[in-house]
Amino acid sequence: MKTHLVCEFLIASSMTALAPAALVAQATSCIATASSMTPTNWSVKTTGAGSGGALRVVRDIPLSGPANRFDYQSIDPAKGRLYISHMNAGRVVVFDLDSSRVVTEVNGTPRVTGIWAVPAHHMIYASAAGDHAVVGIDEQTLKIAARIGGIRFPDGIAYAPAEHKVFVSDESGGTDVAIDARTNQKRSTIDLGGEAGNTHYDSVSHCILVAVQTRNQLVAIDPASEKIVARYDVAGSDHPHGFALDEPGRLAFISNEGNGKLLVVDLCTMRVVASHRVGDDPDVLAWDPVWRRLYVASESGALDAFVADGSSLRAAGEIKAPHAHTVAVDPRTHLVYLPLENIDGHPVLRILSP
DSSP, X not given: OOOOOSSOOEEESSSOOOOGGGGGGGOSSOOOOSSOSSOTTOXXXXXXXXXXXXXXXXXXXXXXXXXXXXXXXXXXXXXXXXEEEEGGGTEEEEEETTTTEEEEEEOOOTTEEEEEEEGGGTEEEEEEGGGTEEEEEETTTOSEEEEEOOOSSEEEEXXXXXXXXXXXXXXXXXXXXXXXXXXXEEEEEEEOSSOEEEEEEETTTTEEEEEETTTTEEEEEXXXXXXXXXXXXXXXXXXXXXXXXXXXXXXXXXXXXXTTEEEEEETTTTEEEEEEEOSSSEEEEEEETTTTEEEEEETTSEEEEEEEETTEEEEEEEEEOTTOOOXXXXXXXXXXXXXXXXXXXXXXXEEEEO
């Protein structure tokens, strides 16, 4: 299923895409109407068809710790680091992308789920769900420097740069929590009216987006006022949890745990423009903004790859790996990182190349 995007955009002939940081100036306040999350005067160059072929395994890196569940990951391209939540080990793995080696592991993060690097404050924020808290890890010392408690089940994390605020999904609490990154103090708790899935910041609309999985909605939050400004029903969705954004392309890619579908939403009209079948119980997504490739990791052990061409996606293959439900991609090298909890009794970090 395809529809034409209402927003006008330019297609660049080269494969040089705008990184999200280049889009921050597109809006200075949250722009979310009943039918759009895109400024009316918005225009930006983006690329046409994405690049790269089917995924192939480059190598497996042995990881320490028990052979149990991993969760979200976050890449800091400037420092060349990958941060991995080793959820059931209660630790954060710090991995050097350039040397392909583990730098250290940060303990004190029981049942760690969401994680997000915030270089502007030299901090990595991690959801320590077992402590009902978010911790701040100093990027220099790699020690816990802050702890923000009173969050029932912290999960996905996003950062709004203009406001210097961190937003955290409280999945079972049905809220999104705002934290001041300058003081590491909780500012507010925003009632979503349902279970929270992942949370992302969109630099074009200047809004925080949250998947409300028990209402099959996307919710837009103004990071300045910390209030909900719009709700969008997502047609065909069933328990939407994970999602990723193509900010210059004005697309949202939403995975649905209930029906194994990947839905593509046009952020100019907030309508579903495509639906794709992925692995059962899809969880984490990763978007390569330069090569315009999307990866969807599922609890069932499938990793599906797609290549974007304008507003359309085409399948670029599926690989199988046990418990392959979390994925990250390095925008500099386009390498894909897949932590696997149990390969011959040990956890490994599988590196793939398109």
